[in-house]
Amino acid sequence: MELFAQFFVTALTAVAVENAVFARALGINKTVLFMKSPKMGILYGAVLTWMGVLSSFLVAIVNVLLEGRTGIMYIRAPLFSICVAAVYIVTYLVAHKWKPKLFQIIKPALPVCTFNTALFGAFYISSTGSYHFLQTVGYTLGTGVGYTLALLVIYFARKRLAISPVPRSFRGLPILLLYIGLLSLAIYGLLGHGLPS
């Protein structure tokens, strides 16, 4: 029971307080900042969450194997990449062969969302924080959900900013970054001190 409570608390922390986008600025690039519709944001978020949760099973096993060893910093990164690559290959081939319609929908999102700094960030946090299996999965799930919510917030922010007379130099990316920065300020105030990295 306590383990499940820890799972939920870790997931909730990853969604709200240690949000991948607002607290750590992970996983953002021009594609996700300028999405054409909220459906695209949900798609990207869903793909990231799916790949993340599946990879987190393997990553949790890797963390257990590497615990207590010296020099893990040299083998941890390649092992994480191998875990994620394995899930990527399986998802790609299974979707390509058996679910072609779904594959056509997720194809543009797959590379961006699999090898994403937000996901790998979640893995490194779970590794340095010595999270156990359920906590790793919970944290990665929370990161994915938090990332999806952040993308939706950014989409609606763009819609709101489009109706303001923003100065010409600020239109587009700069004002969006300022908006995200002020939201990040508000979320940082909730936490009040440095984030673990």
Add this chain to the structure above:
Amino acid sequence: MNLSTVRKYTKKHSVVAGLLLKNPVVVLGLDLPFVIATSTSLRNAAAMSIMLLCIHMFTLLAARFTAGRMHRWLRMLCHIFVSTIMMVLTRALVVRMFHQDILNSLGMYIYLMGVNGMTIYQALAVKRKTPLLQVLAAAFQNVLGFVLVMFLLSFVRELLGNGTLWGVVIPLPAVFPGLLIPFSGFISVGFLLAFGRFLNKRVTAFLITESARTDLRYAQLRGENRDD
């Protein structure tokens, strides 16, 4: 209208377009996480720049050789493999060059360089039969663009946020530690990009008025010659 001045400027500028008008960070929006979160001191910027230089150049070199020879998904995995190996090797180098405090302050962002968006995006964009030197030159220009933005932001954020430059204490009347937190990174990048656009507008406006003035001068001269 005499556009020779504008043409001369655009021609000279296209050589360094990768640094300014097509800067990969602020214009193409790549590698934003690193610029926002780690540009808090000049030494951090130097460490991240060295990491990106090695990872990016070697991954694009590998991309040149894998282009057109295998499926896209397999290419993707090759690039990730090369960039992760390069990240591990470069980190070992950076550990020897910089103090442990720098690495502690960078935290996991050094590891995340292995999957940085700029390398992945540019590697997938490399086409078959592109000259090797062209690929390397474009890669170097990308890294220079990143370095420029990182050092500019780190300079301001370290000076005003910590009162130091490269670890040397600069006596200032006030410091604002809030500038070292990621939210300030977002705001700083936004202001940097807006300032860059503002400058670009001023330069373009100046060039257009200059060429109009040149036009007028030529017309006046031709008018005088005809009188003679």
Add this chain to the structure above:
Amino acid sequence: MKIKSQDAPHIRHQERTISLMTDVIITLLLLYVMAFYYYGVRVILLGALSVATCLAADVLCLLLRRSRPRLRDLSAVVTGLLLPLLMPASVPYLVVATAALFGIVVAKHPFGGVGHNVFNPAAAGICFAVICFGADVFFAYPPTQEKLPAFGAIESTIVNSPAFTLQLGGVPQLDLSDMALGNFVGPMGATNILVIFACLLFLVFRKTIRWEMPVAFFVTAALFAFLFPRADMPRTLSVCYELMSGMLFFGGVFLLGDPVTSPKRGWSKVAYGVVAGIVVMLFRRYGNLEEEFVFAILIMNATVWGFDMLGERLARLVRGKQFESVHGTKIHKKA
């Protein structure tokens, strides 16, 4: 056709923007008089510096944007007057100047200036100052009735506010009548509860702010404090302490009700007030700082557009149903 030029925010009420601003300025000046009575001339100097910095930054930004600075635009004065009232009277002058600069240059003008800003500039400035200068500077309150020196270091003892006690899970040992009259430590302008209540009544009477939002906000906050007291004390006492400590009452009147950064329709305002009440109380309970109101306000400001959209859709639905019931035909939606 006569086209009148009017400043944003374009609110369909009798009054114009300038009368909104002057009403708020009058109430804020009254709070400055009360703070001057408790803390001395330093209060006036802080206010003057804040207003001067805000005005200078505003004029500079307008010139950079190639707009003419207008004398009738008093929004920078309002922001300037709001800032020191949310800080302790012993706060250094630099903190006030930083908050003012950040609020105007980052939170106001890049978003479009007067009437178009998404985030409340005063709240954004305070948030930045809290994070830059830390809780040691920001939440260190001098005792009341002690006149502070205008310049130089503050030598008076620092007292913990009731908000700090509540955050630790303790019960503030204060007389409620003292709290209502402002005879307790806290932000300069936020302690005079009765005066702020009078200001609220004045502003509602003058239709500067609509009554729905503050009422919904305070009722929700009171209900939350009643149902979930932070310490072991009678529930009614918890309600009193929660509402009267920290920036909550002041913020609920002046920051939440800002016509630019709040929803426009009646029902949206009520919903916004309720959600704001829940968010503020949750932030207070689970946040790390003793006063999280300004951070919660920034997050609520980001959701205003959503409340407006939902309010519009609800209004359209209601109007559609009324039309059907009157005319007996359905409204056909345009393709």
